Amino acid sequence: MREHGDIQGVRRCVRAAALAIGGAAVGLTALPAAAHAAGASFAPAVITAAGPGATSIVAADLDGDRHRDLLTPNFDAGTLSVLRGDGTGRLTATPPIAVGAGPADVAVADLDRDRIPDVVVANLIDNTVAVLLGKGGGALAAPVSHPAGARSGDLAVGDVTGDGKRDVVVTDHDSVGVLAGDGNGGLAAPRTFPAGTDPTDVTIADLNDDARPDLAVTSVATGRVSVLLADRAGGFAAPRSFPAGTGPVGIAVADVDRDRKPDLIASDYLGNAVIVLFGNGLGDYPNTRTFATGAGPADVVAVDVDGDRKLDLATADVHTSTISVLTGDGGGGFAAAISLPAAAQHPSEIVAIDLDHDGRRDLATANYTSGDVTVLLNTATIRR
Template sequence: MNSTGAISSISVAVGDFNKDHRLDIVVVNNDTGAIDILVGRYEGFQNQTSYSVGSYPTSVVIGDVNNDTRLDIVVANTGSNDVSILLGYGNGCFENQTRYSVGSYPQSVAISDFNNDTRLDVVVANFRSGDVSILLGYGNGSFETQTRYSLDSYPSSVAIGDVNNDTRLDIVVANWDSNDVSILLGYGNGSFETETRYSVGSYPRSVSIGDVNNDTRLDIVVANRDSDDVSVLLQYNRGAITYEMSLAPGGGSSLRCVVIGDLNNDTNLDIVLANYGTNNVGVLFGYGNGSFENQMMLSTGMNSHPISIALGDFNGDREVDIAVANHDTKHVDMMLGNGQGKFAIQTSYEIDFDTPPLVMVSGDFNNDARSEIAVAYDGRDHVDIFVAYNHGSFETQTKYSVGSYPSSVAIGDVNNDTRLDIVVANFWSNDVSILLGYGNGSFENQTRYSAGSNPSSVAIGDVNNDTRLDIVVANWDGNDVSILLGYGNGSFEIET
């Protein structure tokens, strides 16, 4: 089980919006106030229920923390330096919050069972106090007082996994200011060893865990923003890193996005980088033993500044392609793969935007077995949808209006018609937009419903066990969480 978190406004999501077995892409941009949907060829809501939490909630997770088979909510509050626990009744309603102190400026929260008692525990990365808080669960919805483990830096990203193969969960943290990662080995009883630190590049932005050398042991991959490289730490065993390397030190610069996938069908994981400073995409093919080829550069054009990457099959040939969102030239490029590590850059086709794209999501919106793209921005107050043709380009965009300054997007079938719908949290207009999908890559016009003050994050899930999707919204300035219970037909109950 792996969990990650990082301080960043840039994100990429991939999903099948129209059930054609092809990936579609959604891109969110904080500068343009809109969401663009790029699609590969294919009743309303009432007021929400609000629950008070701490000051400036920034991270929300859902799980059954009291073992009653009902989903509960855990929120990290950066302004009040605590976490809020809201226990679910199983009918979509929640108890008032119980708050537990953590460190200063908690950035992310995750849930897992650290002491093997089948009860969920909470781990929080505290950016300003430079530590990690562990709150062990009693299994009844309450938690022990935090235990803090010093990291002596600013943790920017956290990953969880069993890195030493002892069946006990460990914690890996990327330390923003000290240019290293901390590994805290778990004893399996909820306590952890003192950190062991390993140097990486300058200002590590994010950390990920995976087996990149096929030895059944988890390895660590870190993207370093200022040193323009990726650190790979291999074969962690009994408290030591057997091998550490730096990749692409002289290639791209100002790394903004890292994704992993098998681009040449050799069953080995490869690395794809968005090199913002050098205006290209770097591809590092893996040998399957933890080492990688020198990066292959794919130009995105002068002053393009690529900022986001999504992988998918955009032309229906069952091979992995690359979609790149370019910040300064305000377009998305397609790089079509042949399954052997070669890519044809579609220079004749660009998806142009009025303002810089920030976030992309790829998936199949219209059930045609090809990937489509959805792009979101801030300030433009609409959604654009693009449909891919067989040659890997896209139809003219279709725009869908949403609220002001959309900040978060979630996708799910909220009306049980087997077609994916879109839910958008609109930060400035204090509402959410619902766009019901027709299953062919197009969507109905939005229906908007009030949320709390400055909704910053939205998630979809069945919180009351009625097999119907509900909506959970974290409200940044309102310091609360809004719950909208779904009827299963695209409408929701009145707030309680």
């Protein structure tokens, strides 16, 4: 676990090290584990062991049984945990897999085009990206490591070079690196692009409606979000920078005001809030709004949790060990946060996924200090 001054460059370092920083409580509506408010309703939290220093979480059907599984990289142990889903919301842990030193982020994608999901892990300490090719039935090949540059603590996967092959984008020191995929599971050496000071999180989306994937990158060090618009040569233009609170960490892309233009939502870890940056469809974000969350929101997802067809927000709050849910009004506004106990220590990342096949999006967090995963099954009434 690193000190606060050393963690500003990478989101998972922020999460891991920030646990030592005091976080003042903020005004929230406190609810029991089985929560019902403003149309949002969740069953009590269920905890499944993962591994020491669970920093990130992703959902995917890894074994082809049509049930979603959850994967977490375990920073302190140098391992990857795969928690098998049974379609009812229950998870079963499998033996951890060694992936490298300081695994901090994970993604699942088909890198070798065999229609079997592969796993990609960013290793912060040894500055590598590990690729574990899927063999079918949930089996994974031994990890193959690729150099990824300094502070490779967060990643995203997508075809950013426009050749029909999935690439890996990793955060680096003052830049992002693109490791071009060869379509067979291999990755080229990173090609770097400026991305602002100490990038913390990166996501891929078309932000200016030109059918090319762009990048959005947070920086907890500067309190800004950088947007890198794709050029026509498989690269990115110089970053455009927009204010996003005091210290943004997580980033999500969604149209929260239903104007058919992608907005950015940043979890302001140092400001105990989410910052909504409203897009103009051209890759610019001239207007923002701020909404309070629990203390130390490390990640955010945009999802309709109450079944009203309007996007809501959910955050993983490190200092209060809670999950904040903010129901949306469909116009870019959000109600006061509902605070749900994570029933674990220091949730660091959150995903929204239907784990029990009931048509509702459930919430799951990776919890760093307790080394486990929290699942909150969604029990909201679906409105037809």
